[in-house]
Amino acid sequence: MPVSSELSVDQDSQPDSEGPALPVNELFESLQGEGVLAGVPSIFIRTSGCNLRCWFCDSYHTSWEPTHAWMDLDEVIDRVSEFDANHVVLTGGEPLIHEESIALINRLANRGYHITVETNGTIAPPPGTPIDLASISPKLASSTPTPERPPAGGEEDAVDAEDWQQRHEAGRIDHDELTALIERFPFQLKFVLTGRDDLPEIEDLIADLRAGTETEIADSDVLLMPEGQTRSQLAETRQEVAEVAIESGYRYTPRLHVDLWNDAPET
Ligand SMILES: C[S@@+](CC[C@H](N)C(=O)[O-])C[C@H]1O[C@@H](n2cnc3c(N)ncnc32)[C@H](O)[C@@H]1O
Numbered sequence: 001m002p003v004s005s006e007l008s009v010d011q012d013s014q015p016d017s018e019g020p021a022l023p024v025n026e027l028f029e030s031l032q033g034e035g036v037l038a039g040v041p042s043i044f045i046r047t048s049g050c051n052l053r054c055w056f057c058d059s060y061h062t063s064w065e066p067t068h069a070w071m072d073l074d075e076v077i078d079r080v081s082e083f084d085a086n087h088v089v090l091t092g093g094e095p096l097i098h099e100e101s102i103a104l105i106n107r108l109a110n111r112g113y114h115i116t117v118e119t120n121g122t123i124a125p126p127p128g129t130p131i132d133l134a135s136i137s138p139k140l141a142s143s144t145p146t147p148e149r150p151p152a153g154g155e156e157d158a159v160d161a162e163d164w165q166q167r168h169e170a171g172r173i174d175h176d177e178l179t180a181l182i183e184r185f186p187f188q189l190k191f192v193l194t195g196r197d198d199l200p201e202i203e204d205l206i207a208d209l210r211a212g213t214e215t216e217i218a219d220s221d222v223l224l225m226p227e228g229q230t231r232s233q234l235a236e237t238r239q240e241v242a243e244v245a246i247e248s249g250y251r252y253t254p255r256l257h258v259d260l261w262n263d264a265p266e267t
């Protein structure tokens with residue numbers, strides 16, 4: 001199943017070829033673990049690089065310490081076609097910081113794949129981009145790294161956390177880009193909750209977004225996902241998040257892949 005083990009991992013590598021390429025951290029088949037399509041066999045393409053730095057990022061090697069090999073879009077499509085699934089999930093890092101992601105989405109759509117894009121909601125692709133589900137995960141205040149809350153698994157990055165605190169805080173919510181995403185594509189809004197205290201910020205954001213668009217945002221389009229990279233971390237947050245879902249009327253989403261495979265890579 002894993003294919004990325006064949007890729008050389010070189011932080012400073014540049015694309016070898018002249019053609020369009022993407023920094024790919026891993027490419028694998030699994031079950032969609034989150035959101036309205038949870039349980040659907042899917043091929044994941046994980047690009048490297050992110051414009052934010054959530055302290056809890058479960059893809060540390062795409063944000064805090066970006067590692068990748070460059071892959072031609074032709075090669076990405078060849079790898080994708082080796083699997084049986086017809087759902088593709090483009091994720092990262094933040095896949096939409098890369099212009100080439102749009103070309104990849106177009107090429108995959110031409111081949112008939114259902115395309116989900118996992119995004120932090122700060123960059124809206126052009127209208128008409130053939131995205132079947134924009135899986136938008138706006139980042140709450142509780143995601144911001146601080147020296148006291150450095151990236152999970154990288155305590156030595158406490159200094160970077162100080163640098164990133166302001167940058168992350170300033171960039172994490174962009175109302176115009178969020179509205180454009182919601183108006184242009186079928187969407188879900190999938191929030192990571194560290195606990196009950198995160199709910200008021202979600203309610204305020206949903207109210208602001210509803211006030212700024214004619215596109216309907218139903219309560220069932222809003223999903224609450226417990227923070228946790230491992231089964232034991234999830235065990236500490238999911239009960240409370242489930243209760244918040246019942247009280248608020250928003251949906252709860254599990255993290256199926258963590259239940260099944262814990263924090264193993266390429267799952
Ligand atoms: C690694 S991100 C990549 C896509 C994009 N950068 C984003 O944040 O939406 C993929 C998904 O994992 C979620 N996520 C990351 N770390 C998490 C954690 N520790 N617990 C729960 N969800 C997490 C993100 O919110 C997002 O929905």
Ligand SMILES: Nc1nc2[nH]cc(C(=O)O)c2c(=O)[nH]1
Nearest residue numbers: 030031032033091118257267
């Ligand atoms: N199984 C599985 N489902 C997922 N859904 C969104 C993911 C992501 O990292 O974007 C993800 C992931 O990493 N694994």
Ligand code: SF4
Nearest residue numbers: 050054057063093120
């Ligand atoms: S926005 Fe996504 S990839 Fe970037 S740091 Fe946050 S969770 Fe990780």
Ligand SMILES: [Mg+2]
Nearest residue numbers: 058059091267
């Ligand atoms: Mg993931």
